[in-house]
Amino acid sequence: MPTTHGVLVRHYDPHPALGRHQVLDARSLRFRHRATRDTLHPVSWQPTIPVLDQQNLQAQHIRTSQLVDGTPDVDALGSCTANAAAAALSIVLDAPRLAAAGLTPDARAAEEWAIRLYADATAADEFTAWQWPPNDAGSSGLGAARALHSRGLIGSYTHILDADALASALQSGPVLLGLPWYDAWFTPGTDAFVDTVPYWRTSGLAGGHEVCALALEEVAQDASGRVIPERTVLRARSSWGTAWGDGGDFRLRLSTYNALRDQIDAIQLHA
Template sequence: MPLDHGTLVHRYARHTRLGRHQVLDARSLAWVHTHTGGTLKPAAHTPRIPVLDQEDLFAQGIRVSGVVAGGEDVDALGSCTGNAGAAAVSVLLTDAEAKTAGLDVSSAKRAEEWAIGLYAQASALDNADGVFPPDDSGSSGLGIAKALKRRGLVGHYQHATTAAALASLLQTGPVLLGVPWFKAWFEPDRHGFVDHGDWAASPVAGGHEICVIALEQVVQDHAGHIEAESTVIRFRNSWSSSWGDHGDGLMTLATYQQLRRYIDALQLRA
């Protein structure tokens, strides 16, 4: 479906835990990062906000109507894009910048409210079907990047379209990753890996936005090529710290490669 200056590649059905659509803009895709070679090293970029939870909003004391004008008070939102964006930008901002932006890095409740507001703005900037509020119809990583740029919190953003480029971007900061979320991934294994067992045989539940915060392990062969099955990324999810490994999940780059055409990856830059 064509959009203003872009293309909606894939739109997913609404789900309260999953609210990402794949939206790509030909202009921004001109800014594609490439890995020029060399050794890649493990790297970590811990968000300065607590692990967020887009569900159980009432228990957190969050009333959507008090956060976004016209919003309906609900107990869960498909605001994963806003949550992932909040986690990523918290790495970039100084204490003073976060305070000026209204992002309280010490409070999960207030950071979640900030993420909901960001989700609403991104939903409008996507130009896709439905805008939140009133429609909790989802957003995209590109919409989040545009919203953060409009707020003056990022200067630009770069895309990765290969495993090597994704690993290379993770050398310098977190990466927003929009993925098709499989039903098997709701239950990570005891180590936090979502892509365990025969996960590919399970159906796709919807689209989900996560924030990749670490190149947990990287293996390269003698020629410098990534061995994807042995290279691991860590991502911050938005389903509370009780999910996965204290709120984080793990995935191999072999899974990224298998799903690459359905994934969009971008890094926010100051």
């Protein structure tokens, strides 16, 4: 986990279903969302694109060799950062801007769009050693945000550094959430909670995963206006199709975010 010139980079082993690395750059961390003590409310954001699937690409009739020069056809990509960013962008941008960007509600076309963004994100990740093509070794939420900004699709992005700021940011839109992903979390528990699965902490670290936090389904605050993590529930969208979790989504408590915060990064996109 090297830190050089104010940049922290934490690499995770690549996995066909996972591909996120943690990159925190002090230059962009100055642009952060700060929580207020306003009353928070449950809120839910709905992407205008379907749940994407970074696996089973051939069954989706997706040929990566036709999307990005120099790539072979593969059945899975570590493209979770781009898939999460595509879901968030479909909420952040209005219909005319989405159409101009080429991000449509067609499932296959949206996944192909995300794959192209993944290639851009790996190029934008100046602090990671790999680029796709040729190496499908993942990217970061920061790389995806930078790729979107360089395309002119977003005007800015802000970082979220604590639980109160995360709950506050979700009041105004979705959040890209980079997580350490545990083996037990591949099979969520009741109501698609990953953190109610017994012994998940000792199940083994599978890698890093990027998701799109879409909802604050339950929220509680103390007398000072700070969130009560154990009573605050997030819902997030993965990129493994609708057969996984709750139609592609999962839930976790904000207390789990707090427990893993040093391995988490969160970014909100702004039009």
